[in-house]
Amino acid sequence: MKGQRVLLDTMVIIEAHRVGCWSSLQNWFKLETVERCIIECASGNKARDGYVPLDTEKLRKEMTVHEVSQPMRTELATKGGSMLGVHDGERDLLSYALTQQPIPLVCCVDKAAIRLAHKLKMLERFIALDEMAHEAGNRKQGYARQYTKAWLAEFKMAVIMGVLR
Secondary structure (H helix, E strand, O other): OOOOEEEEOHHHHHHHHHHOOHHHHHHHOEEEEEHHHHHHHOOOOOOOOOOOOOOHHHHHHHOEEEOOOHHHHHHHHHHHOOOOOOOHHHHHHHHHHHOOOOOOEEEOOOHHHHHHHHHOOOHHHEOOHHHHHHHOOOOOOOOOHHHOHHHHHHHHHHHHHOOOO
């Protein structure tokens, strides 16, 4: 998987920095995101316990940041149907992913986005952060559960079986 493109959502970018696997990911994968996710990285509550400060200008230099057009969003809505619960960053991430052939890997922990990915028949493109880090040679521990391969596999199965939580 070395050199493979991976689209990252806001929460994954933050968690990769919190855990300390960001540089390993950069050295192994071609990291990409969308403009909305970069904006979200800079808009958290700085007074919140556990807040992870990110330098968005540095992020722009460390990964490819894509603009998403309204026609891309419209295509997602047309193909995916209801966007209920899908946040702006994840909406744009999936909108961009649909324009790519082949669809890159997607690292995203948003449950609504994962459900939508299933509708779009792109669920197999989703990968967990800890799996990416392990592939990149980083053996760090301490990932929040939703960033693990086990959680993602469990949630994907629930979505496929129609047992939505």
